[in-house]
Each structure stands twice: as C-alpha cells, then as structure tokens.
Amino acid sequence: MNKRPHVVIIGGGFAGLTCARRLRCAKVRVTLFDSRNHHLFQPLLYQVATAALAAPDIAAPIRKLLGRQKNTTVLARSVDHIDLAQRRLRFDGGELHYDHLVVAAGAVNHYYGHPEWEAWAPGLKTIDDAFEIRRRVLGAFEEAELEPDPDRRKEVLTFAVVGGGATGVELAGALAEIATRTMKKQFRHFDPEDARVVLVEGGERLLNGFPPRLGERARQRLEKLGVEVRLGARVASIDRRGVHLVDGRTIPARTALWGAGITGAPLGATLGVPLDRGGRVPTDAFLHPVAAPDTPSAHPEVFVCGDLAAVSPACNAGKPVPGVAPAAIQMGRHAADQIRRRLAGRPELPFRYFDKGQLATIGRASAVAALGRFEFHGLLAWLLWVVVHILYLASFRNRIVVLFEWAWAWFSWSRPSRIILEKGARWPPPGPPPPADAAAGEAPSARANYRVG
C-alpha cells in the first residue's frame, strides 16, 4: 500500500469530494485535506442563513462520506503552503510528500480592497457566515420590537443586499418572505411588513450569468415580493450607518449582506503562477496551472479544480467556465480520471465543460432557469430547482430531511430554524464610535426610553 502513488486533494467541496470518490478503486493512496470537517452544499447555504434549514441538513461529515473508502485518509487541517519543486506541502500539524496534487481550495469573500466592509456586510461562504447572517437578520426584528423611535426603527428594519447575482437575489427574496410571511403577527409594537429590503447591483441587470430576459424576470418577481431593486447603483462604502452609493445617496440599513464578490482562496498564491483578476489560478485545457495562457504547464502532476481555477476558455467553446457546482464536480471527476490514465500509461485528455444550465430561485414557487437554448421561469423552473437540489445533496439522509423541511415550510409558511446563537458575535465590530451626527447621537437615550406601565 505504501508503495502506491500518493494523491493529495486539498479541499472537500464539490471538486475535491468528487475527485476522492472517483479514486475509490484506483491503486493510489489518497489524502484529503479540509480545514472544516464537513462537505457543505453551498447552493442551499442561503436557506440556513434565512432560517429555513438547519446546518446539518446541508452539511455532511467528509470523514463519513469517505469512511468506507479504504485507500483514503481525511485530515481536518488547512494546508498553508505548497512547494511545487519538492512536491511537498505544509499544513498545521506537519508536512507531506505528494505524487499527484489536486488543489480545490475554493473561494473566499472579496471586498475589492475594502476588508473593513466585511464587519458591516458579511458574506456567505461558510456555515458560520450563515449563522452570523441569521443572527443579524432575526436580531434586527427583535431590536425593532424595543425601538420606540420610528425613524430609528425604520433603519433597524432596513436590509441592504449588495450584489445582484444568484446569492443576492436568493437572499433578498428570502428576506422579503421573512418580513411579509414568517414574522406576521408576531410583534406588538410594529408591523414586520414595514421592513425594507433593498437589493443593490452595480450593473444594469440582475443575474448577470443568465440570459437578459431572465434577469428582468427576476427583477419583476423580487419587486412583487416587495424588494426595492437598485440597478446601476455602485457602492462607495459600507459602515455603521448603511450602504453609501457612488452617486451620493445612502441606504440607511442597520443590516447589510454581501453577495457582490468572491476571490480564489489564498492558497492559490503559493502555486507560483500569476493569478487572474478574480484571484484564481489560470490553467491550461488539462487543468494544470500555467504562468500565462497558451504556455505549457510546468507541473502536469498538479490539477487545479473548482472555484479556485480560471480554466482555459478552450474547455468551454471559448467562454469562461462559470464558478458553479456542476463545473466543480466535472473538474474533480476529470482530475481523478486523468490521474488514473497517467498511472495506466495512457495520454491525458483535455477537460471539456458540459454546461448543464443555470438555476436561481426567487422566493416561494418561483425560479428562473436557463438550460442551453431553453429559458423559463415560474413554477416549472422552481420545481426543477427543487428536484436538482435534492438530487445533488450529498447523502441520502440529507435529501429526505430537506424535502421534509421544504414540504413543511410550504404548508406552514414557517422557518423552523429561527434560533439565534450567541457565541461568535462579530457585530457590532470593535472600533471607534460613529461620527456624532444627529441620528447616531440619539442612540443611548432612545434605547432607555422603552417604558410600559
């Protein structure tokens, strides 16, 4: 066994997990690293953030998913350096030699040079992110019940979602449903329907990766749900008082959420090739890292997969490969297959991306779907969305539980996971108090004004 080639996979997301599973019967030793102990079904993470699902519904222990695969060791550690020349990597706990390396470390939130915005507008990449968003959203309604000043209550009940991609659209739709349905009749000092959800998008349309007609359809649908959609609204800054736009206007939101950008995981930088604008590692058509387009890779034993890879457009008929789960799964499968071909002495094949289409949901019973030449929306698209997401969920148990939760939510209009956790509070962040303008100056006294009886 120890003489077998050693395949190291970094990341237990869609790409890494698929790759490991595909190597189940290969004559290799596999070591999979993930700093978290669970595979996360990220497409449904917004539902954890908006209290529709519990965290274990969309996460499964990697160790369990790969438990019966005897050639595979799972290490819950993060890799911090890759030495391509020596074929070694360093993690917090030791170092390892590899023969083949699959780097599928994914992406992290990106604030375009303004890391200070994160404190005011958390992104949504991990379960901890989802809990933080849940805490702020549910906490805002609790806060409003205690806020006697109508203007301040309005601020507390304003939610700004930055970014009109799939994440932003899905979050905004879910927030609107929380305000109009979930919280209905549960407060005594205000009407939850007074909550304001503003979706801020810098471009001129929503769902940029989709056909224009579906972006427009999503906008109409969100506005029907009560969301204010601001197109062409570019963000100048985000702070305690809300989201400030380049045109000088401010959205006075106590709660802002970030869905406007991600960048490749920091590990990509240790691969020694120049990253693209999105912080991703450029690859050739074989998924090997390259220093420049159309140059040969110096490291054919290394594959870069998933959100971290800026795959050669040759793999998708000249178009970039999108950062979606099906692409990551296909890349993970490809890397495993090519490792097996190499071990069998057969020539490597290039990666070909098969576009399965795109789906995004906009609240209850509504979604948009773009499948090749077919575009559709409404109930049919939503049913397709349900079926696809259930099928892709990693374990059989999760499928049943999520189906049950959705069926329950459908009939009860409730969000069962309305649990605010206390630990891990990052909000309000430490830092200087806000400028002493009129609105902010009222804060301490206004809070003490709640008196009954």
Added chain:
Amino acid sequence: MNKRPHVVIIGGGFAGLTCARRLRCAKVRVTLFDSRNHHLFQPLLYQVATAALAAPDIAAPIRKLLGRQKNTTVLARSVDHIDLAQRRLRFDGGELHYDHLVVAAGAVNHYYGHPEWEAWAPGLKTIDDAFEIRRRVLGAFEEAELEPDPDRRKEVLTFAVVGGGATGVELAGALAEIATRTMKKQFRHFDPEDARVVLVEGGERLLNGFPPRLGERARQRLEKLGVEVRLGARVASIDRRGVHLVDGRTIPARTALWGAGITGAPLGATLGVPLDRGGRVPTDAFLHPVAAPDTPSAHPEVFVCGDLAAVSPACNAGKPVPGVAPAAIQMGRHAADQIRRRLAGRPELPFRYFDKGQLATIGRASAVAALGRFEFHGLLAWLLWVVVHILYLASFRNRIVVLFEWAWAWFSWSRPSRIILEKGARWPPPGPPPPADAAAGEAPSARANYRVG
C-alpha cells in the same frame, strides 16, 4: 387593554412558557422576557452536544410559540434588576412596571467556587454550550488522526465526564456510542474504540435522585458500553492535563465535560431574600419568595418558578421538589392560575407537586425509569423515555423531526449533526502555558512529526 394588570414573566423555559400560555385568555397584559429568542427543550440538549440532533430540532422561537396570543409581548432581552418595593424591573433597553411578576430565570452551571474549571470542562445549559461540547468531542477524534505519539493520542482520546447525575450518565453513554459505533472505520491511524470515557462521581452511586437499584443498573449498563465509572472520586481540580482527584490520581483527559452542578440564575440575588446553598430563591407553599422558612412572604405578587425556586417541602409531602421539567411546568401553570384567582378575588391555593417520576437514558435502547413505586429499566423504560420526550417537545414540527432523526439513527447508527463550527471557540482558553513538565514539553515537536510519503 392598557388598563389591564401587567404580568411580567422572566424566562421562556418550561415554567415561563407554560405560565404565559396559561394566561392566554386572562384579562391581563403579559410581557415575557428571555435573553435568548428560543425555548429550549433542555432534556434533549445532550443529543445536540453529541451530534445526534440539530439545534433547531429541540428549540423553537418563543415569539412564534406565543405569536397568536394577542395579550402577550415577547422581548428578547435579559432582565438585570428587580425593584420589589417599586414593582419595577430594569432590562438592557429600558425599564418596566409590573403588577404581577413570575421569576423563572432558571439555573446556570456551577463550579463550586472554581470558575476557572469552566474553560476545561464546559457545562451543558445552552445551545452554545452544546456546540462547544460537540466541537471538542468531534475535534478530539480529528486531532487523534494526526497525533503520531501513542501516549499523547491516548490523552487526546480520553474523555472525562464529571458528575453522575442524569446529564453525566447520558453524556457518558453517548460518548461511548460515538467511539464504538459512530466513528467506526472512519480513521486510518487509530481505532476509535481505543477512546476512553471516564465518568467521575463524588458520591457512592450514580443517579442520586433515583432509587439505588436503578443507579446500580445504570452503572452496569455504562460499563457494558465501555465507560469507566469511578464512584467516590472527588475532583480536586481540572486543568489542561485533565481531571485531578482528591486521592491524588489524575485522569489525563484532553476533553472534560461538566455535569456536576448548577446554581440559580444570578437574577435571584436581586430578590432581596437569602438564597439557599444551591443559589436558589426559597419560597413558601404559594411559590412566593420568603426570607426564611415558615415566614410569610412580603411579596405575594411575586412568584418564583422552575429551577430558580427552592420550593417549600410542604409542596411535596416534606421532600424537596426536584429541578426537572415537569416540576417547572407545574409551577408555571400554578402561578398563572393563582394570578387569575387573585384577579377574580378568590383566595390563593398552595402549590402541590405531582411527581410524574424520573427517566434517564443510557445509550441505545436502554433507560431507567422510576414512576412512583414502579422501577424498571431496559427496552421498556427506553420506549417510555422516547414517548415522553416526543410528547413534551414544544411544537408539532419538532416532534416529527426528532422522531425521524431517531428512527434514522436507529437503523444507520449514525449521528447526522457531526458539524464542527469554528466561531465561538473558547478552547484552549487564553492563559499561561502549562507547566513545563515532560509530557507537555513534547507538544510542539510532536505536532510537527506527522509525515507521510
């Protein structure tokens, strides 16, 4: 409406929630305070800690449970002071006047004057506590996979549970099952069955509140599961190296859990009466706070209910009323009924505790039950335990989900909630490094020794 008497309930646990629900049709205004937004079904909290259930399975938003009760306002705030003379209370956000007050603030973990032990042996009172315990227990197995030194691995895989009451017995049984069944075949560098679970009890028997025969039965059953039960083992201190006993021996456990003591919530001290040894508020037979046994209460408009109350033994045929959920429910109901009687001008009745018996579970398909004169154990007791816990779960939805989870776990032997969360890590706690003895001194180098290939 505003002329109606104002009933303030502090705490949304079994006592507070029952009291509020019972006042649904009363001609009063009700304000319920809880610093958390959810009612927690504490008897199943150990299952969240041991990854068998997800947090939302055993918690329901108080606001939702009372949403349709129009005379009731829920405030997610903690009350920090009660002014009995003025009938006012102060919370973080304002103050309130009350006409009737129900104090059901519950209990907190108690370390007998050693708060520094908490960092090494967290207790189990909140969902955040449960997540912390889950993190440490699952994290220990992950750590062991990376630990090359056999002696240190043994320490990492030793779990000490302090306290042989129901919480300790249930935690120890669940830990043994995790080691022998859940984790089976999922590690490559050690056998999870090597994990050692030690249950430490200072007294001479387990389950002190139960008949002696059942405590002995629980011990046998735990030992069959592989738990080492140490009776008469009193704790001298708990630190980084494990649990040190008064007899000089040490249990070298990397992970210790605390089930050895609770005390009344700090709010009880503001009621101005001397607390009992357990930090609880002594009450007369009417649940009103008293300065000394058999003295009349100075505040008949105040009721103390649930775990915070040290109820007059007159309510239970001369015996103390135990700190269990049925007792809290009965007290909450009693307080509500007496408030209604007073408003109707009728004389108050004393509280009578009805003992429904006691149940504790010891791993799969085994429990002990003491119902009046009946004592039994094994499968029948376990089935009773299942039925009772399902019936008591607060909302219909939770009942279905928990039943499903249990049925699934029964057939699959799995623990679906094996998700380690990162935020909120309190461990290892900040502080000086351990003394530079031989074992501890090896730590940094041993960690760097993991090398493969």
